[in-house]
Amino acid sequence: MAKLDMDGPHKLDEKIILKEIIQPMPGSFALGHLGSDRSFEVLYVGYAEKTVQETLLHCLKKRVGQGGLMDKLTGKNQINAFKYSYANSLEACFQKTCKNFHDFGGAKKLNNKDHPKPPKGSDWVCNKCTEELTANFKVKAG
Numbered sequence: 001m002a003k004l005d006m007d008g009p010h011k012l013d014e015k016i017i018l019k020e021i022i023q024p025m026p027g028s029f030a031l032g033h034l035g036s037d038r039s040f041e042v043l044y045v046g047y048a049e050k051t052v053q054e055t056l057l058h059c060l061k062k063r064v065g066q067g068g069l070m071d072k073l074t075g076k077n078q079i080n081a082f083k084y085s086y087a088n089s090l091e092a093c094f095q096k097t098c099k100n101f102h103d104f105g106g107a108k109k110l111n112n113k114d115h116p117k118p119p120k121g122s123d124w125v126c127n128k129c130t131e132e133l134t135a136n137f138k139v140k141a142g
């Protein structure tokens with residue numbers, strides 16, 4: 001089973017974000033659907049370059065990661081909750097978000113349209129993608 005390794009889930013609500021996320025730190029987060037049985041379905045993963053609080057408030061306002069009209073019509077679960085974790089470095093946030101992205105089915109399953117991108121000005125590459133490339137290379141070369 002894929003694991004997020006994050007705190008929560010909490011309801012995606014301005015008051016709760018303000019109350020819950022008090023450390024002014026970067027971090028990773030997941031948006032998803034909290035079922036009545038407390039199960040959490042991951043629908044979107046991302047990371048905060050500045051603070052988790054600021055980024056989640058932005059997500060809430062801009063409806064980041066929410067499915068489109070088709071999802072609503074087909075009865076796909078909507079985002080109503082979040083999980084988060086702080087990180088010591090921005091690179092750690094990025095790598096964790098990449099790992100979550102792959103573990104939870106990538107762009108096929110998640111509402112993320114693209115693979116998470118590194119922050120502007122950095123040339124970090126996702127560890128998982130690098131592993132896959134290396135594995136493919138070995139198969140071809142061997």
Ligand SMILES: [Zn+2]
Nearest residue numbers: 098126128129
């Ligand atoms: Zn990757």
